[in-house]
Amino acid sequence: MARKFFGTDGVRGKANTYPMTADMALKIGAAAGRYFRNDGSNGHRVVIGKDTRLSGYMFESALTAGLTSTGMNVLLLGPIPTPGVGLLTTSMRADLGIMISASHNPACDNGVKFFGPDGFKLSDEAEMEIEALLEGEIIPAQATNIGRAKRIDDGRFRYAERLKGTFPAGMRLDGLKVVVDCANGAGYKVAPEVLWELGATVIPVGTAPDGFNINEGCGSTAPRTAAETIVTHGADVGICLDGDADRVMILDEKGIVADGDQIMGLFASRWAEKDRLQGGTLVATVMSNLGLERFLNDKGLALLRTNVGDRYVVEAMRAGGYNLGGEQSGHIVMTDYATTGDGLLAGLQFLSAMVETGKRASELCRVFETVPQVLKNVRYEAGADPLSAGAVQAAISSAEASLVGKGRLLIRKSGTEPLIRVMAECVDDTLLGQVVDGIVAEVEAVAKISA
Incomplete structure (x- = not known):
């Protein structure tokens, strides 16, 4: 049905x-x-x-x-x-x-x-x-x-106390200057409060919601304001949440963004060293970068991929008994602490790694080299099925053959809009562009015919 x-x-x-x-x-x-x-x-x-x-x-x-x-x-x-x-x-x-x-x-x-x-x-x-x-x-x-x-x-305060309870006992954030961008969203009060109570010097961004400015030029999907604030104030790190604070992007002291893949790679490797990573496995979606998979494999760890959507990540985690998963977009799920993605919780875990290791954010934000990735969307008429066209199928088959041993290809329909998402990864930038553009051109041609 x-x-x-x-x-x-x-x-x-x-x-x-x-x-x-x-x-x-x-x-x-x-x-x-x-x-x-x-x-x-x-x-x-x-x-x-x-x-x-x-x-x-x-x-x-x-x-x-x-x-x-x-x-x-x-x-x-x-x-x-x-x-x-x-x-x-x-x-x-x-x-x-x-x-x-x-x-x-x-x-x-x-x-x-x-x-x-x-x-x-x-x-x-x-x-x-x-x-x-x-x-x-x-x-x-x-x-x-x-x-x-x-x-x-007191719901917000109950949640705040739970968050602080996940932070290592006796550890404080004294001496750390943290920019936290709350996207003018649901975390606009609780995120700065928790960080301040743990000892950080907090520089808040996106904490003046007016009903219309949620995610507007701020937050995890628009981290430029936070990046500029980090540089201006000489902050040590930035935490960018989205409108409902279930996803996060981490910014280093230079304002450079680390996405969910880098954060998951860091957590997985640290947890594995402490024998905390259940099943030696990280659960992520088909969108996660090939570089993450290679990084984990080099450490003897596995990457289990799911369909796009944090709910599918959580389902796979529960089915397999795994305790760490997430998405490239910044949903980080740690079932030792929470039942769903939690941006502020992930931010606290990153800060604890900074304190414990004494390393700068830039040393922790990039644990692996990403494989070049291109994603393009093609809109089509609702009810049409461009992927079933012979020309499109032929273009996909040709692309897959050219990427053997060099990268991977992912073609999927959006779950919320009439879009075909064409994503490829490849160590050869020229081939990467050719593969994606070739498939996009065929999908566009069929979509115009259908319209």
Whole structure:
């Protein structure tokens, strides 16, 4: 059965445009409530967090109405990072956790992410069952069984204490000057607070949300402002979060960015040295650089690749008993500490490595040489299938043959937009360009014919 509403990370879209409307959010809340309150009792709970988008107020109210209409009791956390919702879902003994956020997307977008009672994101099967409920008539609770809503004022502080508890006992950040870019998002209060409480000199960026400026020229997808701030203030390191603070980019003392692959490579090698890396394996997606795989293999470690999406990384980690995984985009998942990607947690782990080794950020940010990588997107008419065309298949086969022993090719459809993503890696820059451009040209030609 094909998904109609849920993508790779919940439901997402432009606010006030289907399916991200208040009416739809109410129905989603009611469907989720009916799915989890399936025994008629009144003790079921759901926690709801959000980032700083203006539309968050609308969706928070609509979801609350839908959930309480089916007898669920709602605990409202207000602005809090996505990993905080995962944490509090379990610590508050809730049946369901909901995060209202479109992550790194612009302010006009929003989304709804779901966590199960174990703090992990809902499975595909559970989401499909909620979709099925959405398609039918949702039976409301009796008037005497309508749920209650309550605002929780200390959720951020509970999350902060958990974060500090993951930092090595007795270690402090005294003497470190840290730029933290919160993307005007969910981490705008908690991230500077935690770093300051651990002893760092904190230079905050992106901590003045107005409902519209989330991810705007700041955060993990736009680290230039943080880089300039590092150089201006002579900072030792930068931590760039995204809008819901579940991903991170680390910047060294020169403002140079290290992506998720470099961070995962560092953590994997350090954890392996301490016999902490379960199964000697790092879990990452098909997008992670070939250089990371070679780096790990040289150390006798394995890289297990999954489909794109941190939920698929986590599923593979749980299935195999692994404790470290993530994405090139900066989702770093450490199941010893958290149930989902946590940008600030990853930042703290990096800072602890700086303190423990006495090395500068630049010495830790680049643990392997990346293999040149090119990614291009081709938009096509919704409903078309350019990848099935003979000319495109021939171009892909030819490219794969030319890359044998030199690199790799990845062609996939986006899970959220009508885009074909063409990615290749190769030690030969000239061949790399030829391979990608050749496939892109064929896909574009077919897409124009289909349109």
